[in-house]
Amino acid sequence: MRPFGYSRPTQVAEAIAQERRQPETKFLGGGTNLVDLMKMGVEHPAHLVDITRLPLAQIQEHPNAIRIGALARNSEVAAHPLILQKHPVLSQAILAGASPQIRNMATTGGNLLQRTRCFYFYDPSYTECNKRVPGSGCAALRGYNRIHAILGGSEQCIATYPGDMAVALTALNARVVVTGPQGERSIPIDQFYKLPGNTPHIEHDLKPYELIVAVEIPQAPSTGSHYLKVRDRNSFAFALVSVAAIVDLTADNRIRQTRIALGGVAPKPWRVPEAEESLRNQTAGETAFRAAAEIIVKGAAPHRYNGFKVEMARRSTVRALLAASQRA
Numbered sequence: 001m002r003p004f005g006y007s008r009p010t011q012v013a014e015a016i017a018q019e020r021r022q023p024e025t026k027f028l029g030g031g032t033n034l035v036d037l038m039k040m041g042v043e044h045p046a047h048l049v050d051i052t053r054l055p056l057a058q059i060q061e062h063p064n065a066i067r068i069g070a071l072a073r074n075s076e077v078a079a080h081p082l083i084l085q086k087h088p089v090l091s092q093a094i095l096a097g098a099s100p101q102i103r104n105m106a107t108t109g110g111n112l113l114q115r116t117r118c119f120y121f122y123d124p125s126y127t128e129c130n131k132r133v134p135g136s137g138c139a140a141l142r143g144y145n146r147i148h149a150i151l152g153g154s155e156q157c158i159a160t161y162p163g164d165m166a167v168a169l170t171a172l173n174a175r176v177v178v179t180g181p182q183g184e185r186s187i188p189i190d191q192f193y194k195l196p197g198n199t200p201h202i203e204h205d206l207k208p209y210e211l212i213v214a215v216e217i218p219q220a221p222s223t224g225s226h227y228l229k230v231r232d233r234n235s236f237a238f239a240l241v242s243v244a245a246i247v248d249l250t251a252d253n254r255i256r257q258t259r260i261a262l263g264g265v266a267p268k269p270w271r272v273p274e275a276e277e278s279l280r281n282q283t284a285g286e287t288a289f290r291a292a293a294e295i296i297v298k299g300a301a302p303h304r305y306n307g308f309k310v311e312m313a314r315r316s317t318v319r320a321l322l323a324a325s326q327r328a
Contacts, residue, residue, distance in 0.1 A: 027048075028048045070213050120138075130157050162264075169215060228243045243320035253283055262316075262317070278295055
């Protein structure tokens with residue numbers, strides 16, 4: 001690990017100003033991903049701005065949304081009464097991720113910005129990684145690509161987004177609130193993450209010197225929801241496929257609305273509005289859910305070792321929707 005500078009501001013404006021003053025600066029929250037990347041030699045900032053003293057840890061209910069501060073710890077969000085009552089799918093997703101120790105440290109903003117667990121990205125001895133070194137190539141395309149993307153990838157990168165929380169937030173139509181030199185703005189989470197295309201090193205919509213300050217989840221009628229995570233072992237493992245499903249039903253078991261987001265299959269939480277729309281006014285059940293699952297995996301481009309993910313995504317979608325509809 002290279003030597004680096006360190007500062008610990010107490011105000012948001014001060015933190016942003018410090019990042020602007022210092023070249024090659026990174027914000028440090030819980031450090032559960034950034035510190036690992038620094039140890040591995042993937043990230044090597046010259047200066048860290050520790051933001052853990054900023055007043056950004058509150059979880060509050062507003063008339064139109066629940067606002068989760070960017071420094072709210074994952075464990076606090078998962079256990080908060082507002083989340084458990086109104087958005088249990090978010091609690092389920094958070095508790096499916098990492099370990100209790102990591103959840104006690106990890107922050108909401110940092111969780112959103114965690115980087116891929118692609119083997120080739122994480123190991124600098126592999127010189128071909130367009131995320132680390134733009135234009136160098138993608139070793140995963142011809143390497144061991146079992147955990148990689150089947151949807152949304154490109155000839156430049158097939159790494160997947162690794163998180164769970166953002167998958168649930170995508171199904172919840174959340175917005176990411178950021179602030180910077182030009183003021184505050186709110187970004188729909190589905191637009192916050194970028195597909196790799198020809199620029200896989202650009203992973204999100206944060207502009208220079210911007211800081212995530214909160215996540216807002218719009219208020220919505222009570223519905224049934226479920227988070228399903230399929231992985232190699234039952235704890236402390238990243239998803240091969242995950243599904244956040246939200247279902248709103250009529251009294252006669254017809255679908256008013258569904259929202260479905262998948263993790264582990266694409267470079268960002270994957271949502272297909274066409275599949276959701278196909279379920280409107282349908283009778284909730286396996287037949288309708290299988291048809292929607294087919295739409296979700298349409299256009300999948302599996303690679304040598306991850307073809308199993310296509311069928312796994314289909315079945316996981318159906319399972320998650322069935323569970324969510326039962327809870328509705």
